[in-house]
Structure formats: structure tokens, C-alpha cells
Ligand SMILES: Nc1ncnc2c1ncn2[C@@H]1O[C@H](COP(=O)(O)OP(=O)(O)O)[C@@H](O)[C@H]1O
């Protein structure tokens with residue numbers, strides 16, 4: 001188990017870029033990381049995928065993970081879920097060291113985590129309703145409550161009409177949104193998105209980023225958002241969601257009223273974290289690889 | 299990895315798979331709905347092809363052996379010869395091969411595509427043990443249904459044999475039936491039901507293991523499917539020999 005007192009300095013050491021957040025120092029919950037990697041190494045056969053990766057994510061924070069494809073982003077997420085085990089190093093979820101956990105031990109940890117898979121990974125033998133209800137069914141929740149919860153989640157992703165459909169009948173964007181609804185059932189405190197916008201048209205991609213922003217700002221969800229599209233980084237690190245006087249959710253650009261501090265970027269290259277900081281720092285970074293990544297593609 | 303280490307490694311993985319599934323049958327949560335669904339899919343679904351196989355095998359056995367038996371003037375024993383070869387060997391083995399082709403391939407393809415589309419990961423992430431939900435019901439269904447399918451194939455084989463003897467060689471059906479009845483021994487029936495239990499386990503565990511260890515996208519699914527059928531079929535035939543020998547030994551011991 002982790003001790004909060006010991007935790008803070010290590011967290012600061014682990015990050016290459018130390019940013020000073022003006023937050024009440026006694027708010028332990030907020031300062032202790034929800035997810036923390038400490039010097040994680042992983043290789044498949046002789047191919048090194050992660051080579052000493054360390055980072056941490058605080059409650060309510062979103063980390064964007066950038067990197068070229070095959071760079072170990074999905075692997076990082078699989079490690080958090082315990083679907084894979086690191087060769088060395090430690091992974092903490094909510095202060096628990098999950099590194100040595102068995103499949104059974106992982107079950108209660110996984111209940112805190114919602115996962116949006118790269119291609120949606122919907123169960124294609126069952127309907128949208130059953131897909132979203134899946135986790136609740138596994139927990140033997142009453143049918144009335146399941147239906148209520150499923151409708152609430154599908155409304156959140158604006159897909160209530162598709163409730164009776166089978167996954168094969170949905171478009172790519174709809175599948176991704178059902179994947180998000182399925183991940184959010186049971187109100188997990190951590191949500192992991194693995195390239196949720198890949199292959200989608202810009203308006204749909206924007207919708208998905210807005211969902212992630214709403215969760216971050218209105219529900220205090222901690223998340224990892226894997227992407228290699230710079231405009232996702234733009235949305236997520238410069239806009240925030242608030243509820244206006246009419247009770248509607250609106251998105252505002254940072255700077256007008258406040259400056260976003262709950263979103264940071266990590267970049268992976270050859271199994272190492274080569275950048276960890278805010279998007280402004282990323283854009284100003286002089287490393288040619290990062291420059292190319294930020295400005296070369298979009 | 300050299301082939302031998304690889305083989306031992308896979309054998310170990312399959313043993314673990316079987317053991318985990320076995321244990322999961324006795325602990326919560328049990329997916330009983332899934333068990334029944336698989337039994338229906340595997341048992342009822344395979345009935346037509348297994349019956350057809352049995353029927354024509356019985357028929358062709360009589361077609362081919364009757365002239366020889368007639369030459370030795372023992373054509374009245376046609377029923378016995380068909381019954382013993384069907385119940386001891388051809389019923390179990392042919393049913394197993396048919397089921398391996400139809401069910402083994404389907405299992406490997408289904409699980410394989412679930413792996414490559416990350417549905418297995420999703421299951422685990424949402425708190426389900428895929429062994430419990432996917433493997434155990436399939437193994438259970440195969441172990442349970444294959445003996446029943448085999449018995450059905452045997453019966454249809456005898457019917458086919460009787461029909462050929464009656465229609466093509468003008469033998470009274472009662473003669474065929476009596477000879478078959480006299481020819482069948484308890485040991486044959488025990489052997490004919492014990493074998494398919496093992497064959498079911500072989501087909502199911504190979505197919506589930508191949509499916510779940512799929513890598514390399516859609517191409518990988520095709521490979522797993524083919525491998526699963528080929529490997530399971532070969533093992534069925536190899537196992538058949540050793541099971542026959544073991545059963546001979548055990549049942550002979552019982553007789554003394
Ligand atoms: N189970 C596995 N066995 C072997 N290699 C793997 C496995 N999973 C992923 N890899 C390899 O690890 C590398 C990183 O994969 P991944 O984390 O999916 O990258 P991405 O950053 O595109 O999500 C890839 O080169 C991939 O081929």
C-alpha cells in the first residue's frame with residue numbers, strides 16, 4: 001500500500017516537468033495519484049516495448065498519450081487493466097500495487113475502470129442494449145436498474161435510438177460511442193480511451209472529444225486518452241465544459257475565464273517517455289521529433 | 299522455440315485450460331444459460347450431419363462386405379459385422395471427425411475473431427473470466443453431446459445397413475437385426491460411449507486453445523481455424539488407437 005506522505009515527493013521526481021498546481025495542500029485525495037507507473041519495463045520476446053516508463057495521473061486529471069503507432073500506447077493501457085504484466089517496475093491504481101495481482105485480484109480493481117477499446121470491441125453476438133448492460137449483468141444488478149442505467153448512458157452518448165440494434169448495424173462512430181457508453185456504466189472513476197477517434201470524420205471525432213471533456217470537468221473522472229491526432233490534443237487541452245445558467249452543458253476555450261490545469265500530455269518514443277508536460281510546452285518544445293509530430297502531420 | 303519444447307508448452311497450456319474450466323464448473327458465477335446454448339448449438343446442430351454420416355457408413359459397410367460374407371456363406375452374420383465395426387470404431391471416430399470439422403472450426407474461428415477484435419480483452423476488463431464464460435460451456439457441451447451424437451450415428455448406421463441388406467441383397471430385416479443384437483457386447487457399448495467423451499475433450503480443448511491463442515489479425519483467425527481442425531482430427535485418430543488398447547485391457551480385466 002502507498003503512504004500519501006511518502007508519495008508526493010516521488011511523484012514530483014518521477015515527472016520530468018514539474019508543474020506547480022495551486023491546489024489546497026490538505027486535499028490528499030486530489031494530490032495522491034490515481035494511476036502511477038514506476039520504471040515499468042516490458043518486452044515481447046526480444047522486442048522492447050516499454051523501457052523504464054514512469055508517470056502519474058491525479059484525480060480528475062486527463063493524460064493524453066501521444067506516440068507513433070506500434071509505440072506501446074495500447075500496451076500501456078493493457079498494463080493498467082492488468083491484461084498484461086510488466087517484466088519489471090510497479091503499477092499503482094488508487095494507491096494499490098497491482099503488479100503482482102492475479103486475475104481474481106484484478107477484478108475489483110477493474111470495476112473502477114472503464115475502458116474504451118481501439119476499434120470499439122463491442123460484443124458482436126449481443127445487442128447494443130446488452131453490450132452496455134454487460135458489466136451490470138455480471139454484477140447481478142436488478143433488471144429495472146439495468147434498463148434505467150443503460151438508457152441513461154445511451155442518452156449521454158446520444159444513441160438512445162440504437163438500443164435494439166446489433167453492433168454490425170452501426171457505423172464506426174456509433175460503435176465507438178456505444179463503446180463509451182459501455183465503459184461508463186457503473187460510473188467508473190477512471191476511464192481509459194484507446195484511440196477513440198481513429199478513423200472517424202472530424203465532426204464525430206469532435207463529439208467524442210466533447211464526451212471526454214464533459215466527463216473530466218463535470219464528473220471528475222481521471223482518464224488516459226491515447227491518440228495520435230493533434231487536433232484531439234487541441235480540443236482536450238484548451239476547452240472545458242461548464243453548465244450555464246440554463247442548465248445546459250457548454251464548452252468554452254481556456255483563457256476567457258480560467259486556464260486549464262487538468263490536462264497534460266505524455267509522448268512515448270522507443271519505449272521511453274520523451275515528453276511530459278502541458279500542451280503549450282509541447283508546442284514550444286525544440287526536439288525535432290516532437291516538432292515533427294506536432295506540426296508535421298496536421 | 300524448437301518443436302518439442304513448443305509441443306510441451308502447448309500441452310501445458312491446454313492442461314491448464316481444461317483444469318481451469320473444470321474448476322469453474324463448481325464455483326460461482328456459473329453461466330448455465332451459456333451451457334445450454336452451447337449444448338443446443340453443438341448437439342442439436344450437429345445431429346443432421348452425424349446422422350447422415352452414420353447412415354451411409356452403415357450402408358456402405360454392408361454393400362462392401364456382403365459379397366465376401368456370401369462367398370463364405372455367412373451372410374446371415376452381416377448384422378454382427380456391421381454392428382461391431384460401427385459401434386467400436388467407425389461410429390465414434392467418424393462422428394468425432396465430423397464434429398471436429400463442424401464445431402471445432404467454428405469454436406476456433408469464433409474465439410479467434412473475438413481475440414483479434416479485442417472482445418476477449420473487453421470481457422476481462424468488464425469482469426468476466428473468458429474461461430468460465432466461453433471455454434467451460436463449450437467443453438462441457440462437447441463432452442456431453444458427442445457420446446449422444448455417436449449413439450445416434452450408430453443407430454442410423456444399423457438402419458442404413460439393414461436397408462442395404464434388405465433392398466440390395468434381399469435379406470430379411472429380422473435376420474439382420476438378430477445377428478446385430480447377438481453380435482453386440484456390453485464391452486462394445488461401453489467402449490463406444492467412453493471414446494467420444496475423450497474425443498469431445500480433445501476437440502474442444504484444442505479448438506478453444508487455438509482460438510484463444512490467435513495472433514496476427516484476420517489471417518491469424520484462418521490459421522487457427524485450420525490448425526484446430528487438423529490437430530484435433532489427428533489427435534482423435536491417435537487417441538482412438540490408445541483408447542482402444544486401454545479399453546481392451548480394462549474390459550478384459552473385468553471379464554476375468
Ligand atoms: N501480445 C503481443 N505479443 C507480441 N507483440 C505484441 C503483443 N502486443 C503488442 N505487441 C507489439 O507491441 C508493439 C506495441 O503495440 P501497441 O501497444 O499496440 O502499440 P500502439 O502504440 O500502436 O497502441 C507493437 O509492435 C506490437 O506488434
Ligand SMILES: [Mg+2]
Pocket residue numbers: 070073074075118194195
Ligand atoms: Mg494501439
